[in-house]
Amino acid sequence: MRLHNPLKILNAEELARILSHDHDMRERARASRLKGS
Numbered sequence: 001m002r003l004h005n006p007l008k009i010l011n012a013e014e015l016a017r018i019l020s021h022d023h024d025m026r027e028r029a030r031a032s033r034l035k036g037s
Helices: 012-036
Strands: none
Touching: none
16 A cells, blocks of 8 residues: 555554554543443
């Protein structure tokens, strides 16, 4: 996969950290929604 902006290329470790953080935030949001309803 080629990205248009070379500055936006991340190494695999950073990418994995970002993805796992995004996943954590999504899980937390879902949990708080369930708790709130």
